[in-house]
Amino acid sequence: TPAQAQERDEFSVCWSIYAGWMPWAYADVEGVVDKWADEYGISIDVVQVNDYVQSINQFTSGNVDGCAMTNMDALTIPAASGVDSTALIVGDYSNGNDGIVLKGSDDLADIEGREVNLVQFSVSHYFLARALESVGLTERDIETVNTSDADIVGLFSSDTTEAVVTWNPQLNAIAEMPEGNVVYTSAEIPGEILDMMVVNTDTLAANPELGHALVGAWYEVMELIEADDEQALSIMADAAGTDLEGYRAQLDATYMYTDPAEAIELMQSPELLDTMERVAEFSFEHGLLGDMAPNASVVGIETPSGVFGDESNVQLRFDPSFTQAYLDAE
Amino acid sequence: MKRLINLTPSRGGRWLLGLLPFLLLAMLYISLSNARLAENPNDRLLPTPANMASTFYHLATAENARTGQIVLWADTFASLERIVIGVGISAFIGLIIGIVSGGLPILRAKLSPLVTVASLIPPMAILPILFIAFGTGEAAKIALIVIGVTPFLIRDLQGHALRLPDEQLIKAQTLGASSWQVLLRVLLPQLTPRLLNATRLALGTAWLFLIAAEAIAAQEGLGYRIFLVRRYLSMDIILPYVAWITLLAFLLDQLLAWVSRLAFPWYHSGEGDNA
Amino acid sequence: MKRLINLTPSRGGRWLLGLLPFLLLAMLYISLSNARLAENPNDRLLPTPANMASTFYHLATAENARTGQIVLWADTFASLERIVIGVGISAFIGLIIGIVSGGLPILRAKLSPLVTVASLIPPMAILPILFIAFGTGEAAKIALIVIGVTPFLIRDLQGHALRLPDEQLIKAQTLGASSWQVLLRVLLPQLTPRLLNATRLALGTAWLFLIAAEAIAAQEGLGYRIFLVRRYLSMDIILPYVAWITLLAFLLDQLLAWVSRLAFPWYHSGEGDNA
Amino acid sequence: MSLLAAKRLEKHYGNHVVLENLNFSVEPGEFVTLVGASGCGKTTFLKMLLGTEAISKGSLTLDDQPIPNEPGPDRGVVFQKYSVFPHLTVLGNVMMADELHSSKLLGKSFGAAKRRAIEKAHARIDEVGLDQALDKYPHELSGGMQQRLAIAQALMMRPRMLLLDEPFGALDPGIRQDMHVLINRLWQEQQLTIFMITHDLKEAFELGTRLWVFDKTRHDPQAPEAYGATITYDLPISRDRPSEALKEKLQQGGLQTHTQETLL
Amino acid sequence: MSLLAAKRLEKHYGNHVVLENLNFSVEPGEFVTLVGASGCGKTTFLKMLLGTEAISKGSLTLDDQPIPNEPGPDRGVVFQKYSVFPHLTVLGNVMMADELHSSKLLGKSFGAAKRRAIEKAHARIDEVGLDQALDKYPHELSGGMQQRLAIAQALMMRPRMLLLDEPFGALDPGIRQDMHVLINRLWQEQQLTIFMITHDLKEAFELGTRLWVFDKTRHDPQAPEAYGATITYDLPISRDRPSEALKEKLQQGGLQTHTQETLL
Ligand SMILES: Nc1ncnc2c1ncn2[C@@H]1O[C@H](COP(=O)(O)OP(=O)(O)OP(=O)(O)O)[C@@H](O)[C@H]1O
């Protein structure tokens, strides 16, 4: 929007609790973001929002300039609402962080006919659809129950719960329970569930310093993660409400792009475009692109390797240029 | 010119005056909505009234392809069923415990502190325990409503049982009533209309817990729909749903008031019109 | 042998009787907890009392490495601040609008329908809208409390303003009072103790909204902590927190009752001991 | 054998002595009117007769048995307010006693039992002149009609004793006069023993056969609660004697102090 | 010139005619007592004098001006209940009028003004004999003391007219007598014009200089609301004449119907 397109020097970005986004917690309390923002003569307020959906709503409604979210949510929420969004940083992909847990069976095929608790229409839903595909089932073979992510652990203890789809840290907590059998994880579909920092395209165009500062701060923390810095990891663990050991377990299931070059490579690869096409199709089938959407390509998605969908309505862009600039500066 | 406190609007004028703030709010909304949509035609935050109306019409008439149900009615029916059962159970428990603990001092001493403490516990915070005890299906949602509403009803009814003039209990005994008969023929009939009244007061809380319960785990229901579509900021669904819930709450409230006036004329004798 | 309704426990016995159900509950909990832990020593749902005590002690004494604060006190302080500010604002708005709309018929006609409708909207349903409208700062959380509580306070105070005997308003006017003076010297002082009373009733709802708000967007607070650790089913934190919230709610309630009795002895003259 | 007798009867609330040194015996058929300053313990005394307050010392016997420690159907009562059940019609209120008696479980009778109860109630209601208001609820009745109803209800059990605590205190003077006629008639017809508290000396003289004045005989200004009231005057009232003369005699005695207290 | 005058005054509520054809004129210093069956419109009449009910037809003039359409400090009032402010002490209640007058904004005075108000209030409180209860709240006072307080409060503004709606209706007979003495004294000392509604004929005769009986003269059994009450008797009462004689005369006339109605 024009208001956001103006040059400013005060910005805010938000994030919610998830293994791959805990670096933002560290970057915020330890002043890494402030340091990089100062360098570019701006200020960035990093806000933690307890509820993931709410954090995206904040971004879509224009209350914040950037928000940590997954590739699918970036497409179906802000982009589908007409907010031109840019994936500035691709931080990680889920490599086992999402999982399907069954009671009384360790075979995914046994999910047939069960009630499945999950956050409907989230990446979990997409992930579930992919899993079902792998055993030749469709969504018609199960029943989905919309469940708040925070309550899913407590719910699993109940005798009436048969299956859940969830992510970490809830997934670990459930897997630890005696009756919990993890039958399928996102490690089977690597590189499809991407966790990103998404910022408003117009704001970014008018204020490229915002992009540079965020990228700088992010990769400074990535170095600590790469070095397995215990103190930094402890702080992230604490913010996530767990301990060092618990947090490491979550990180094990997360493929962090600690090397910026790798992230650039992903963004430029044609596989990303394929993934996004699949996501767009899934979203269209579930009505997530809006009731009026005529087909899956109504919202244009642009990556360095090409555009999927309506080229005159590009609302989601993968932009490696800021990461590239950081790499060049190093 | 009369003093301000002595000025009363005429009967017709009262209606118009009452509509005034609603009109102002509606105008405010429309202008804000127009402003946002002019900036971004895809904006979902403040949809136009026409947009909301057509979405609502769609929800109220179109069959869902997968389930074959009409969304709005399925949601409404599911939610009403939960709230009626939940409030019904609460009312029953409230009446029994209220009468017994209000009427029998020896039981009151036992129960009062427990009820007081129970009414202070925020039920939302002990959800996991509820799931274990009641599963995750309808039972849990109804249990949440019951747990949220019953302590209030018990306390209200107990209070009213205590406020019944001692004279009546004594009189009943001089007419030969046993303890059981006093409870049955003096307390029960006098507390029943009060129960209806207390239930009306508690309905607001009941809706609250219903929506909270549906937000946590559900497959249909008014709260479910709102929390599902909030993901997509689909205000064109949320806002009509909120209006619809408000209307339902109002109708339920009026229904109870009407039943009470019809069934217990003596209870309502002392009332003026409460604006 | 006396009839059951005539049996009253002695003063000392009353205390003991009141403790009885708590003891029973505690015993029930311990046996259930033992049973679950015997099956699975890692079970988190029903931790042992010793486990809860040590966790709570840790939260109440150990400084957090990241923030340098003691978790329990930081949470408590944040939540209390929100609830006090939220309820304070509600009380203020409620008193002003309640007096003005209760005392001035011409304004009441304008405001009453709006207040009635507003009080019927379940705030939980508009929770998603609120956070979008107010952002995720303190304002939204306080706004949720205010929106949840104020309509009730306004209606209660308006009702009591209307129930003030007309005789008093007339008497004041025969003593030469202007409209303003009637509001200031007759309605205001008589509604203030009622406001305290209504605020006590509304506190339960306020806690509910506080916890709901903190669950969605907060970085500290009692509700935030419960929802944060709920992901790990850390009942050893949740249960003591629930007990702590209950205690705080009780103390706040008693504080208001005490202030009211102290400041407005005439208001409490008609009361017996309400069990 | 006297119906009711007290010996050195006392009533304390903690250290507060309300009544002390009460000695009397009352025969069946007497109409005792009780007067005394506000707060001197008249209602407390009536409550002891009812059985809702325990006696602290001494003895209070009914038919030479200690008085029961709770209300029962042998002692009817009418209070100044709240004597009737607001949720029952006139007929329902009066039938209540019969229904409680004939249906222990439900406290409500049906069929033939119900018809009998209605018939009996009708007779009582006629007696107090409420036959036009059978299906009205108490809130539709005037204060006087409510008190008549309370009396009809209390008499349904044919109690031996009727206890009245300022039954006409809230009524208008005209209606009051009417009630006097009624209570007097019922007392004579049904040979009741009546205890009536009143603040109206004239009423006390008009109705009673015996007047009790409650007052303190000892008073300690330092500890006003140390001594209680007792019956300072126990006067027979003859219906034939004009009450005026009696009144004067009383005033010459000690009732002035009492009257003054009543008037603050 | 008479203080108050009415010409063909009527009051309707919708189709319900409550009062009709009222014609009178009242001179300063009169003490008018109003009696009549319950619901015949006495309170409605008083409300018209107060200005809280509008007149429907005819004219009602105060000093030859139409009566103001709202209450004002020239017409004091005492109701049966709720006349005093429960949140103020005796002193606060009586000071109120003065404070409202001297501080338009806050309605509360401070410093010297406050001391003056207290002084004035003291004098009034002494007059009604409440000097021992200055700092008590109304709930700590007996019914009689509350009504005295209400009178003291009403007289603080030195109103020309005092309107009393069954002011002693809820009091015990003894206390009532006491209040009669008080109101009579104040009426004479301050040369008030008083209108007093009462249900007690004796009271009406004892206090008034003029008695108004409200009653219906026409009655349509099909439409009981079609005709209103009016002043059927307007009798001067002389203090010297024994009221008994008057009463009898009245009863020979038409008051029987009224009394009967009152007694239901
Ligand atoms: N439950 C109680 N506990 C303590 N004191 C009591 C109790 N009930 C009554 N009293 C005291 O006993 C005294 C007598 O009270 P009671 O009601 O018998 O007076 P009364 O003569 O009926 O007065 P009134 O004419 O006002 O009805 C009063 O001082 C009262 O304070």
Ligand SMILES: Nc1ncnc2c1ncn2[C@@H]1O[C@H](COP(=O)(O)OP(=O)(O)OP(=O)(O)O)[C@@H](O)[C@H]1O
């Ligand atoms: N606001 C009103 N609207 C309609 N009717 C009214 C209203 N106020 C009074 N009335 C009617 O006017 C009639 C006279 O009432 P009012 O109170 O003046 O009687 P009253 O003589 O004072 O009776 P009481 O002796 O019982 O006090 C009654 O029939 C009453 O129903």
Ligand SMILES: [Mg+2]
């Ligand atoms: Mg008494």
Ligand SMILES: [Mg+2]
């Ligand atoms: Mg009247």
